[in-house]
Amino acid sequence: MRQQLNLPNALTATRIFLVPLLVVVLLTKFEGRLIFGIRKELLGAAIFGVASFTDWLDGYLARRRKQVTVLGQMMDPIADKLLTSAAFISLVQMGLAPAWMVAVIIGREFAVTGLRSLALARDVVIPASGLGKLKMIAQVVAILALILGQEEHLQGLALVGRAALWVVVVTALVSGYDYYRRFTQAPPRVLSESAR
Numbered sequence: 001m002r003q004q005l006n007l008p009n010a011l012t013a014t015r016i017f018l019v020p021l022l023v024v025v026l027l028t029k030f031e032g033r034l035i036f037g038i039r040k041e042l043l044g045a046a047i048f049g050v051a052s053f054t055d056w057l058d059g060y061l062a063r064r065r066k067q068v069t070v071l072g073q074m075m076d077p078i079a080d081k082l083l084t085s086a087a088f089i090s091l092v093q094m095g096l097a098p099a100w101m102v103a104v105i106i107g108r109e110f111a112v113t114g115l116r117s118l119a120l121a122r123d124v125v126i127p128a129s130g131l132g133k134l135k136m137i138a139q140v141v142a143i144l145a146l147i148l149g150q151e152e153h154l155q156g157l158a159l160v161g162r163a164a165l166w167v168v169v170v171t172a173l174v175s176g177y178d179y180y181r182r183f184t185q186a187p188p189r190v191l192s193e194s195a196r
Helices: 007-027 040-064 070-093 099-121 131-148 156-185
Strands: none
Touching: 007 040, 007 070, 040 070, 040 131, 070 099, 070 131, 099 156, 131 156
């Protein structure tokens, strides 16, 4: 078990612990919208930015240091989904993202996770979609831009955030269909390496 407790996994765990902090910062009404003298939008964007960076860093370190573990492979996608889902739901509550778009994005995550689990039960491994990277980048851009777009001098970012949100919805639907297509066409015991 000790070999599972390494730096990449610690970074993944940190990302999970940052999720409730992000929600509290974004959704709590602070006097003057300041937390320790910092605008809550800037602090929320910083927390999300750090958490998103750990997503890249934990995977990079795990591969570079040859510390890919079963625990890490289980925790990483859970941490990603928790972070982005919490951020998107917070944006809906703040009136910055349409609820239907967030429902499509989160619904796709549950559907794909269910499909991949069902496939594994049938000895079929469905590798991560190539569109997954584009979707993740678009999610980070959308969330950061929508949060920061509330600042008076950064209002132009709100337009970038809304455009990126459309990219997320389209890539979520297309990649979701791609997962479903590969699930229905894959023969049992496909020996493909699942992406982290």
